[in-house]
Amino acid sequence: MSLLLAAMPGNEAKGRLLAERVGAETAALTMRRFPDGESYIRLDSECADRDVILFATLERPGAMILQLLFLADLVRELGARRVVLVAPYLAYMRQDKRFQPGEAVTSRSFARLLSDRIDVLVTVDPHLHRYHQLKELYAACTRVVHAAPLLAEWIAKNVAQPLLVGPDEESAQWVAMVAREAGAPYIVLEKTRHGDRDVTVSVPDVHRWAELQPVLLDDIISTARTMIETTQHLVAAGLQGPVCVGVHAIFANHALAELQAAGVRSVVTTNTITHPTNMIDISNLLADSVLEVLA
Amino acid sequence: MSLLLAAMPGNEAKGRLLAERVGAETAALTMRRFPDGESYIRLDSECADRDVILFATLERPGAMILQLLFLADLVRELGARRVVLVAPYLAYMRQDKRFQPGEAVTSRSFARLLSDRIDVLVTVDPHLHRYHQLKELYAACTRVVHAAPLLAEWIAKNVAQPLLVGPDEESAQWVAMVAREAGAPYIVLEKTRHGDRDVTVSVPDVHRWAELQPVLLDDIISTARTMIETTQHLVAAGLQGPVCVGVHAIFANHALAELQAAGVRSVVTTNTITHPTNMIDISNLLADSVLEVLA
Numbered sequence: 263m264s265l266l267l268a269a270m271p272g273n274e275a276k277g278r279l280l281a282e283r284v285g286a287e288t289a290a291l292t293m294r295r296f297p298d299g300e301s302y303i304r305l306d307s308e309c310a311d312r313d314v315i316l317f318a319t320l321e322r323p324g325a326m327i328l329q330l331l332f333l334a335d336l337v338r339e340l341g342a343r344r345v346v347l348v349a350p351y352l353a354y355m356r357q358d359k360r361f362q363p364g365e366a367v368t369s370r371s372f373a374r375l376l377s378d379r380i381d382v383l384v385t386v387d388p389h390l391h392r393y394h395q396l397k398e399l400y401a402a403c404t405r406v407v408h409a410a411p412l413l414a415e416w417i418a419k420n421v422a423q424p425l426l427v428g429p430d431e432e433s434a435q436w437v438a439m440v441a442r443e444a445g446a447p448y449i450v451l452e453k454t455r456h457g458d459r460d461v462t463v464s465v466p467d468v469h470r471w472a473e474l475q476p477v478l479l480d481d482i483i484s485t486a487r488t489m490i491e492t493t494q495h496l497v498a499a500g501l502q503g504p505v506c507v508g509v510h511a512i513f514a515n516h517a518l519a520e521l522q523a524a525g526v527r528s529v530v531t532t533n534t535i536t537h538p539t540n541m542i543d544i545s546n547l548l549a550d551s552v553l554e555v556l557a
Numbered sequence: 558m559s560l561l562l563a564a565m566p567g568n569e570a571k572g573r574l575l576a577e578r579v580g581a582e583t584a585a586l587t588m589r590r591f592p593d594g595e596s597y598i599r600l601d602s603e604c605a606d607r608d609v610i611l612f613a614t615l616e617r618p619g620a621m622i623l624q625l626l627f628l629a630d631l632v633r634e635l636g637a638r639r640v641v642l643v644a645p646y647l648a649y650m651r652q653d654k655r656f657q658p659g660e661a662v663t664s665r666s667f668a669r670l671l672s673d674r675i676d677v678l679v680t681v682d683p684h685l686h687r688y689h690q691l692k693e694l695y696a697a698c699t700r701v702v703h704a705a706p707l708l709a710e711w712i713a714k715n716v717a718q719p720l721l722v723g724p725d726e727e728s729a730q731w732v733a734m735v736a737r738e739a740g741a742p743y744i745v746l747e748k749t750r751h752g753d754r755d756v757t758v759s760v761p762d763v764h765r766w767a768e769l770q771p772v773l774l775d776d777i778i779s780t781a782r783t784m785i786e787t788t789q790h791l792v793a794a795g796l797q798g799p800v801c802v803g804v805h806a807i808f809a810n811h812a813l814a815e816l817q818a819a820g821v822r823s824v825v826t827t828n829t830i831t832h833p834t835n836m837i838d839i840s841n842l843l844a845d846s847v848l849e850v851l852a
Binding site for chain 1 (some may be wrong): 622633658665780807809
């Protein structure tokens, strides 16, 4: 097997790491913009009859989606055997049905754009709600890397007496799994809805946990609204400020500063999206998945 | 025939004008971004069994291409009879073959992205070189609006004793046509290549034209390099500073200031791309074409 890996602009360093780990040649890719904003792309590496990995994490995908689609077309035209997209963060997993009449189902459109051009998609913990598996959305062959074991390992190593906290029922199963692997107890906050805007949140058995270090878990930290509110509930209930652990470090606008101001002890993420809070490296898991899916 | 027109953000005013002229209902389109940069799109207008016009000029397409593709998918899903893209300026007409090995043929990829989602494309003077017709590139039905009659009309009305000037052989046929319609003489500059970087440009029969007002024509003014150099050649040959007339007002970076500094008399464009130099309105021609192609 002769692998080639082409990293999109901004993804070169991580792309090189993954290339080393899966034994791929790093592609000689030229990508620049003309003065009018259009893109020029050239690949000076042999693609014929090789599996070609395109490496691009997809937060804020609008800025680079055209280049990625052009590159996928290019490697196909140059004779690639399989076109593999490794996207540690996958965008447009939010709008997965028409909640209101007339809404664009952007998850489906985005999946089609990619699936029309790639054979295999490898990503880390996609934000799956209504769709329970990525393959319900993507026609391409998909492989999901689960960060949970790495989160559990990091917590077990770095937090004394942790109490894992899920912000809501939806997170319960995932938090339970991380807690089991970390050998720690966990709770899930209970929401009681009295009306459209009247929701009370309570911490179950709060007195049992007063000595423990809460560890708040979520898959994506974007506006950090959920983590900020959950932190407020924990502190109001008499628990310590939590350690916040997220998989994908989007951090829209001032989210990190607001989260820090809410009284958290620290904020920790994986490096699916490059960010100062990255403490957990997913490269090895990603490499294993790529090698498995291509085997 | 019941037409609906949805204008992309930034195209609302021109979209409304076109809607009035073709008798289309203006769509109630909501398009906004989530804090993480992803787009939300909702169309509160009936699409079922109607022809739906998407109106978007495509300079710097990277910034909005995802939204446009999502919107095209949406109107299709909502039951549109035909999806018609009216793009007064069409992007990615530059790289229409692989000049060097390994280059992405972005014209073809971009055409495929659109053709997979639309039935009809209406545009103004696409920058066609190797491809002589848009249909060689676009699987969708295409209709090209030619701005030449409007340029000729503007010149005849606004320039006394015009001499039309084509910057190179490639432009000769087009300039000749505009000149004929404007009832004016024309010349095409002659380039003599002595080596890779040694090119002399001469103005034919320069003494015949000294009293006339040169009018420089080009389809796209992007960096304005061609117009600036041609202006310098005209002035060096003893002609007056030219009136510059372009179809598409891209004006990358400081192109307009540089062009003005080169000694031109004025700069005039059509409104395919909104710009302070817009003096020639293409709305009526655009409306006629839309009505013809949908008839």
